Amino acid sequence: MAYSNKVLDHYNNPRNVGSMDRNDPNVGTGMVGAPECGDVMKLQVKVNPETGVIEDAKFKTFGCGSAIASSSLATEWLRGKTVDEALEIKNTDIVNELSLPPVKIHCSVLAEDAIKAAITDYKNKAVTQTVAVASTK
Amino acid sequence: MTEYFELLGIPRSLHLSLDVLQQRYYELSRQFHPDRFMRSPEAERQKALDLSSTLNDAYRTLKDPLKRAMYVLSQEGFDVGEQRSKDVPPELLEEVFELNMALEEMRGGDDSARPQLETAEKNFTNMLTEVDRQLEVLFEQYDHAQSRDKLTEIRGALNRRKYIQNLVDEVRKSLAPSP
Numbered sequence: 001m002a003y004s005n006k007v008l009d010h011y012n013n014p015r016n017v018g019s020m021d022r023n024d025p026n027v028g029t030g031m032v033g034a035p036e037c038g039d040v041m042k043l044q045v046k047v048n049p050e051t052g053v054i055e056d057a058k059f060k061t062f063g064c065g066s067a068i069a070s071s072s073l074a075t076e077w078l079r080g081k082t083v084d085e086a087l088e089i090k091n092t093d094i095v096n097e098l099s100l101p102p103v104k105i106h107c108s109v110l111a112e113d114a115i116k117a118a119i120t121d122y123k124n125k126a127v128t129q130t131v132a133v134a135s136t137k
Numbered sequence: 138m139t140e141y142f143e144l145l146g147i148p149r150s151l152h153l154s155l156d157v158l159q160q161r162y163y164e165l166s167r168q169f170h171p172d173r174f175m176r177s178p179e180a181e182r183q184k185a186l187d188l189s190s191t192l193n194d195a196y197r198t199l200k201d202p203l204k205r206a207m208y209v210l211s212q213e214g215f216d217v218g219e220q221r222s223k224d225v226p227p228e229l230l231e232e233v234f235e236l237n238m239a240l241e242e243m244r245g246g247d248d249s250a251r252p253q254l255e256t257a258e259k260n261f262t263n264m265l266t267e268v269d270r271q272l273e274v275l276f277e278q279y280d281h282a283q284s285r286d287k288l289t290e291i292r293g294a295l296n297r298r299k300y301i302q303n304l305v306d307e308v309r310k311s312l313a314p315s316p
Contacts, residue, residue, distance in 0.1 A: 038303030
């Protein structure tokens, strides 16, 4: 099965590859995987706590071209979105944008899972912080 | 869909004697052989054909310990498909991620990284052997008391095995002389 041009573009020039300090309270980290294909995907968002806007997004994926492209695209879309807007990104949006064939749909699911995991991690940190601040008062 | 163990007339277990399995397979293959149904009514002939095709699938699945375990998991309602697999323990993902990072770093280097890659290959292979040993134990425990918890553990170990197998393949690819 040939990859679409968009997949190839993201695969050859992945956007936003890298990593951020996961101990930073404003950084949410999502780590997901699909053992059947040996894929593992790490996606991170850096959120402005005042505005709730995602200011930076990074990823690192070990897996097939479609998994890399799906997460690369996800980081592009995440930048500038609010946390709540980010949660509205659906795997089907990724499938359509990248023209993923049916056998590669699970790669887009993985990317959606990674977004959700990263945001959940950020939200959990935010809550813990608030609790910590409250308890010191 | 006929249950594979039932079709072969052997008790459902993760350990089984390959001799017995093969013997049962041959017997039933003869029993369902199309030649024996040449003069039978269409419906019966079709049934024999279906059975012999299921029998082949059953034999192929059950003779391989890993496929056998996957089959039992799927029969018990575990999601083992390609599409999605949740509940991968975070520690496993972290571990696999780190191993992949290390491997990528070594591959990015020049020939001087070769000894490191060779060490990595040895380590990954050892890890694979270790998982296989764990699986052996888990299979045995499952056969004793067929509990769902055991199957969850087995699924976890199979996931880990798949990841490690991938790493072994990747590191071997890097070590192979370039074409």
